[in-house]
Amino acid sequence: MNFLTSVIVSLIAVGAVLVVGTIGGAVPALHPLFGVVIPLLALAVFILGFIWKVLSWAKSPVPFSIATTCGQQKSLPWIKPDKLENPSSKWHVVGRMALEILTFRSLFRNTKMQLDSQGPRIAYGWELWLWVAALAFHYAFLTVVIRHLRFFLEPIPAPIQLLDALDGFLQIGLPGIIISGFVLFGAAGYLLFRRLAVSNVRYISLPADYFPLFLILSIAGTGLIMRYVVHVDIVAIRELTLGLASLHPSVPEGIGIFFFIHLFLVSVLLAYFPFSKLMHLGGIFMSPTRNLRGNSREFHHVNPWNPEVHLHTYEEYEDEFRDRMIEAGLPVDKMPADAADSAEKE
Amino acid sequence: MADEVPKSQEMIRIDHNPPATGWMDTPTVIRKGMYCYAAKPQSVEYVGMPNPHKWNPEEEDWGLPENWVEIIVDGLRDRLDRFRSLKIFMDTCVRCGACADKCHYFIGTGDPKNMPVLRAELLRSVYRKDYTLAGKLMGKMVGARKLTLPVLKEWWYYFFQCSECRRCSVFCPYGIDTAEITMIARELLNLLGLNIDWIATPVANCYRTGNHLGIQPHAFKDMLDFFVDEIEDVTGVRVKPNFNRKGAEILFITPSGDVFGDPGTYTAMGYLILFHYLESMGLDITWSTYASEGGNFGSFTSNEMMKRLNSKMYAEAKRLGVKWILGGECGHMWRVIHQYMSTMNGPSDFLEQPVNPITGTKFENAKSNKMVHITEFTADLIKHNKLNLDKSRNDHLRLTFHDSCNPSRGMGLLEEPRYIINKTCNHFYEMPPNTIREQTFCCGSGSGLNAGENLELRFRGGLPRANAVRHVHEKHGVNMLACVCAIDRAALPPLMDYWVPGVGVTGVHELVGNALVLDGEKKRTTDLRGEDLPGMEDEG
Structure with a gap:
């Protein structure tokens, strides 16, 4: 599929979500549906879908110990092993996984190849922008999600209040600027820009890549609008969200249309999540090239379906080559006469 | 072609x-030049695929x-x-x-x-x-x-x-x-x-004769006997390999490419010289004609085929009653041994945890699958000062080291070969960091793609590796590319000739063979390739 088609299709899809969300917010009779029923259903799809996907992965065994080793193995006592890049104990694996999940270690290695055909010379430069943007995007997203817990918890736990204070430390204007929302929007914007600007990344991109980016940009955008541009009734929203959390939903009046658009976008993201590439959130924990030890000669890894296969035995081999082996002075298990005897018995 | x-x-x-x-x-x-010929039906049939x-x-x-x-x-x-x-x-x-x-x-x-x-x-x-x-x-x-x-x-x-x-x-x-x-x-x-024929036929050969090249037992012995003569010409010492010997302590298995084609053959001579040197110190080792292949083209076919070919290693170790297995320099062979062998054909409880008979070092890292890489073995020997090495006999070489894909990314064998190179050679220069160790570039011919009909693919795929070699060739005058892989030794020479003429290819144990001073040897005037050693030319 051509990239323009992919972008347009994704834009139309997200546009449709926006329209439906707007209708849901504009028609008061639909508020229970868009404020309560759809979000709860979406949440259920997210949780069950996530569990289903992880279980479906877990159902398949890991037949071989296939860690990608990215550093020195543990071998002779005087050679320093690279415990994090080539783990030889479960704790090293925990360290490697923590680096991978919390700091995107592998992405940090990223290089960019440049070919100068005159030299000819190929050079590899360190290329950090993808790593920076990815890290900013994910940590901003996490911060936003945690901060939103204030809408679902009463009283608001101290750690969330602390995070709020950190996030808003700039203290510019009123309402106070919260950094995470802008970082999320900006980083998602960069990821979109990169996808469109780098020809090879554009070439591999699918509507399934643009759609979640547009969706998340819209979520961040409507969130920023609600905080800084149009007024929404935070007290009423909190009444609704606390009601959702306690499963005693109520839909107060005067919440404002943007909230329903925002909530519907989030609902779509939640329901879409388990069936999409966004499941890398779960997959990264289970990737066999990262979560296995590298010292696979030191321990025995079991394959539950280790197949029975036909082996070419030494006896068969010797039977075929016995005469020539004897002639060459190679030792044999059976002399020709014995071999003939045992062949007869069979 | x-x-x-x-x-x-x-x-x-x-x-x-x-x-x-x-x-x-x-x-x-x-497109022609980018693909390998189709598998011959008789090869597919032979193994029942x-x-x-x-x-x-x-x-x-x-x-x-x-x-x-x-x-x-x-x-x-x-x-x-x-x-x-x-x-x-x-x-x-x-x-x-x-x-x-x-x-x-x-x-x-x-x-x-x-x-x-x-x-x-x-x-x-x-x-x-x-x-x-x-x-x-x-x-x-x-x-x-x-x-x-x-x-x-x-x-x-x-x-x-x-x-x-x-x-x-x-x-x-x-x-x-x-x-x-x-x-x-x-x-x-x-x-x-x-399948492609460059994989299917070696697989069928290996299944039948024990090695990819289809070398039958008597011919396998002949080839090693030929090396014995060559070694005697260079060193004046006659080494005595033995085959299929029951009761040996260690079974040695290396890719058959080392037995068959230059420059791998010089690496095989290096093994023979090393084993001879250690014999008087207590090394008790045997070669097998049945398990005469370290490589495993089955692994490029299916996991079942990989298991079938690999099974010969443990089976032969058991039949001969050895204590453990020593493996030669090879790339994908070590991916299979390190990450698959024990799972497929183990646990190998009939073997013992490998111990270096010369130094007493227990190879903790191989205690379950009982197979040790020869560079681990040799590095251990050198560290314990067990080898008398004359580095100057490699002075005509200015070396760089190509990490083979599988030993680096499917094992982590990075320092062992470098240690040996540094102890056997005086002139060693690394290629740029983005092209070595875990970031090493393939020779362009791995996984069974080293055929003759797809040279364009191989030269294109080998470009990044060659480009990095060219860098050290121009900067440091590097004239020899060392590696620990038999496919590399077959694939890199034409690649170098194409992109970086003037750079040869060597296995690490060829360097060992050159440097190792044997008891009773004559003055060496050539290296194992028969090329004159500068300053040591025959006075007669």
Whole structure:
């Protein structure tokens, strides 16, 4: 599929979500549906879908110990092993996984190849922008999600209040600027820009890549609008969200249309999540090239379906080559006469 | 064949920009020089693999069974159920593109379907169509497509343009390993008899004779006897290898390429010299003609075939009653030994934890599978000052070291060979950091792609490696490329001749063989290759 088609299709899809969300917010009779029923259903799809996907992965065994080793193995006592890049104990694996999940270690290695055909010379430069943007995007997203817990918890736990204070430390204007929302929007914007600007990344991109980016940009955008541009009734929203959390939903009046658009976008993201590439959130924990030890000669890894296969035995081999082996002075298990005897018995 | 390969000045003009048409709408053209010949039916048949038949990749009809779609769809489902790796790698890719320019075949061809992400999408697109709800409902929107004959041909073309080197997997934030995807895709293609002959025939040979080259036992012994004569010419010492000897302490297995072709043969001489040197110190080692192959082209075919070929190692160790196994320099051989062997054919309780009989070192890292890499063994010997080495006998060499893909990314054997090189040579220069160790570049011919008919693919794929060698060749005058892999020793010499003339290729144990001072040896005037040692020319 051509990239323009992919972008347009994704834009139309997200546009449709926006329209439906707007209708849901504009028609008061639909508020229970868009404020309560759809979000709860979406949440259920997210949780069950996530569990289903992880279980479906877990159902398949890991037949071989296939860690990608990215550093020195543990071998002779005087050679320093690279415990994090080539783990030889479960704790090293925990360290490697923590680096991978919390700091995107592998992405940090990223290089960019440049070919100068005159030299000819190929050079590899360190290329950090993808790593920076990815890290900013994910940590901003996490911060936003945690901060939103204030809408679902009463009283608001101290750690969330602390995070709020950190996030808003700039203290510019009123309402106070919260950094995470802008970082999320900006980083998602960069990821979109990169996808469109780098020809090879554009070439591999699918509507399934643009759609979640547009969706998340819209979520961040409507969130920023609600905080800084149009007024929404935070007290009423909190009444609704606390009601959702306690499963005693109520839909107060005067919440404002943007909230329903925002909530519907989030609902779509939640329901879409388990069936999409966004499941890398779960997959990264289970990737066999990262979560296995590298010292696979030191321990025995079991394959539950280790197949029975036909082996070419030494006896068969010797039977075929016995005469020539004897002639060459190679030792044999059976002399020709014995071999003939045992062949007869069979 | 070689005259059909484009000149290097032409080949270097590579356009890395993708075409205007989307990849699903860009038909794959199977081009001469980029593919290997089809598997001969008799080789497929010999090992009982499905659908042995004569076919030609450039012809329209590939001689597939009528229900081939069903065979692939069932085969894929079966493998999804058996390999968690496959499921995760099918589901989690976000197409960030970090892998794109990490693949030597992409760098050398500019063909977007050689970007690891797109290579995987070739399979993933069919997976989505058949096994995901989104793919069934939304098709192309989520990158799903139907399995058709052109799709199958595209698989064949591009999964035999991947050397399973795992470089992309180092950079992938989810550790998606294209080698794993390629291995499984090749399993699927083998269900239809669509192997390449450069793999299928070595597999059949290995199954029958114990080695890829089909060397029969008496000929195997002859070849080693020939090395014995050569060694005597150079050193004046007659070494005495033995074969299939019951009761030996250690079984030695190396790729048969070292026995068969230059410059691997000099590495084999290095082993023989080392073993002779250690004999009087208590080394009790034997070679096997039955398990006369370290490499495993089965691993490029299917996991079952890999197991069948690999089984000879433990079987022979058991029959001979040895205590442990020592393995020679080879790349994918060590991926199989390190990550698969014990799982497939172990546990090897009939063996003992390897102990170096000379130094007493217990190889903790091999205590379960009981197989030690020869560079671990030799590095241990040198560290304990057990070898009398004359480094100056390698002074005519200015070396760099090529980490082979599998020992680096499927094992982590990085320091051991470097230690040996530093102890046997005076002039050693590393290539740039992005091209060595875990970031090393493939020779361009791995995973069974080192045939004669696909030289263009090999030279293109080997470009990043050659480019890094050229860098140290120009900067430090490097004239020898050391490696620990038999495929490298076969594939790198033509690659060097093409891109960096004036650089030779050597195994690490050839360097050991040159430097090792034997009891009762004559004054060496040449190295193992018979080339004069500067300053040591024969006075007579």
